[in-house]
Amino acid sequence: MPADGFITIRLRPGIARVQDTNSTAEWLKPPAGLDEGRCQTIAQMLPKPAECHPSATVWTVLPERDWVLFLRHRRDGADCLVEVWCVNRSDYRCCQADAPAIVRALEANPLAESVQVFDTRRSASQLLQILKDGDTPTLLGAAQLLVDGGSLHFVVEAPVAVDQVASLWALLPNRQRALLGWTTYLNSDRHGLAIGAGEKMAEGAWSWTQVGDYPEGDYERSLHQAATQGDEDTVGRLLNRGSRTDVMILGLLLLAALAIGQLILASTGWKPPPLIRPAPQEQNP
Numbered sequence: 001m002p003a004d005g006f007i008t009i010r011l012r013p014g015i016a017r018v019q020d021t022n023s024t025a026e027w028l029k030p031p032a033g034l035d036e037g038r039c040q041t042i043a044q045m046l047p048k049p050a051e052c053h054p055s056a057t058v059w060t061v062l063p064e065r066d067w068v069l070f071l072r073h074r075r076d077g078a079d080c081l082v083e084v085w086c087v088n089r090s091d092y093r094c095c096q097a098d099a100p101a102i103v104r105a106l107e108a109n110p111l112a113e114s115v116q117v118f119d120t121r122r123s124a125s126q127l128l129q130i131l132k133d134g135d136t137p138t139l140l141g142a143a144q145l146l147v148d149g150g151s152l153h154f155v156v157e158a159p160v161a162v163d164q165v166a167s168l169w170a171l172l173p174n175r176q177r178a179l180l181g182w183t184t185y186l187n188s189d190r191h192g193l194a195i196g197a198g199e200k201m202a203e204g205a206w207s208w209t210q211v212g213d214y215p216e217g218d219y220e221r222s223l224h225q226a227a228t229q230g231d232e233d234t235v236g237r238l239l240n241r242g243s244r245t246d247v248m249i250l251g252l253l254l255l256a257a258l259a260i261g262q263l264i265l266a267s268t269g270w271k272p273p274p275l276i277r278p279a280p281q282e283q284n285p
Contacts (some may be wrong), residue, residue: 005114007095009102012067012086013113014039020049020078038066042084050079051188053198054202056159059137060183062191068092068178072110075280083110095179096120100166122170122237127227136166140224142216143171145206146180146194148217153205154197159185161168165195171223173241253284 004190014031018024023041034042045062054074055122063070070085095101099118105115131139142152152168155159165182173178182195189202196202206214219238226234 005119006119007091007113007119008116009087009091009095009105010114013111014084014086016043016082016084018046018048018080018082020080021028023048023050025062025082042067044220045069045191046084046126047071047080047084047186047188049075049078051186052080053159053185055186055245057104057108058159058183059162059186059222060181060186060191060193061103062164062181062223063179066173068097068099070099070106087100093174096118096174098169099177100162100169102210103162105209108117115124123207123229123238124227124232127171127235128230131168131227132225134167135212136224138208139168139171141211142168142206142208142219143223144217145211145214146172146219147219150214151193151202151205152195152208152211153202155199155201156185156197157199160197160225168195173239174241 006025012031012033013029014027014029015029016025019026021149025046027039027043030039031042042064043283045064047060052073054075057072060069060071060073064069066089067086068089071081071082072088073080075081087102095117101117102115102122104114105117109115116133145152146168162184165184169182180194181191183191183197185192185197186193187198187200189196189200193202196205217218223238225231226238
């Protein structure tokens with residue numbers, strides 16, 4: 001990290017128009033340095049006109065295999081005009097996947113080829129202030145829901161403010177944030193966003209008005225306690241914990257290692273000794 005406390009995020013900007021007639025995306029300016037196949041893959045992920053807000057400009061963040069896509073989209077007549085910024089995953093992880101901070105930087109300078117994000121390591125006092133300023137049960141319930149792998153939805157007619165998403169985002173572990181997508185308005189559930197917004201409720205999601213009743217879990221309980229007590233060590237440990245995906249991958253690796261070990265032992269003819277040694281047989285004199 002630079003001495004001034006800022007992290008440089010390199011950008012691959014592009015612009016596309018998604019047609020209303022057939023929902024086909026046409027690159028007006030494809031992201032520089034990306035091959036044609038990757039550009040086509042990204043084009044298929046772009047919002048369709050029917051999914052966009054009819055009048056407002058909206059932000060959507062979509063994780064892709066090698067890139068995280070920052071999309072600013074709006075209706076342009078019957079079509080949808082989409083500004084695209086591709087952020088390399090390594091840069092994204094360096095700034096602790098602080099997507100709202102990148103959005104604010106892009107709003108301030110949308111033509112830049114790179115933006116600077118202040119090092120956003122979160123303290124106990126910052127988290128406590130976020131909880132005090134918002135609806136504490138709702139924020140904690142939403143954080144636990146997302147950590148558990150669930151999805152959240154704002155049922156709204158107008159786009160959600162980026163600051164509202166940012167308050168919830170600040171409560172999530174870094175690795176979890178790097179995997180999740182969100183939008184301030186998108187009437188579609190085809191992207192599998194962790195945080196959705198729009199008039200169409202995503203199937204299986206919890207709404208913002210309901211999530212305060214989500215069952216309390218260890219993560220939200222520990223985070224709330226650590227923030228209240230000013231326990232920086234525990235806050236750091238919680239925010240740097242592995243995601244559910246990390247745990248699943250580790251479990252699969254352990255199972256694979258166990259299976260390979262058994263195959264190797266079986267090929268050598270080795271058999272484990274009995275747990276109970278049999279009693280010696282009596283010999284007749």
